[in-house]
Amino acid sequence: MISVIIPVYNEEGVIGSTLRHLKSVANHHVVKEIIVVDGGSKDNTIKESEQEGALVIKSTKKGRSAQMNQGGRAAKEPILYFLHADSIPRVTFAEDIIGAINNGFHM
Secondary structure, eight states: OEEEEEEESSOTTTHHHHHHHHHHHOOTTTEEEEEEEESOOSSSHHHHHHHTTOEEEEOSSSSHHHHHHHHHHHOOSSEEEEOOTTOOOOTTHHHHHHHHHHTTOOO
């Protein structure tokens, strides 16, 4: 149901801990994929992301909005949850999103 999309650029040392946190708290029946969209990192961001099991996409255009759009187009799930690489979402983030939708929240 949910695709998590994280635009990144030179996030070595940060992205790994964010991805580990997401995997540890995500309800895997709800969060189906984590997509990291790289904007041309020169460090080990891609390697760290792949080691943590994220789908890594190399952005074809520069800029956070281009990365977010490319991640959104690649997502297989209908609900998109965008994060910064250093964001640590609440333990209940997936349930909170589904609960809001079930309570009639629409964009």
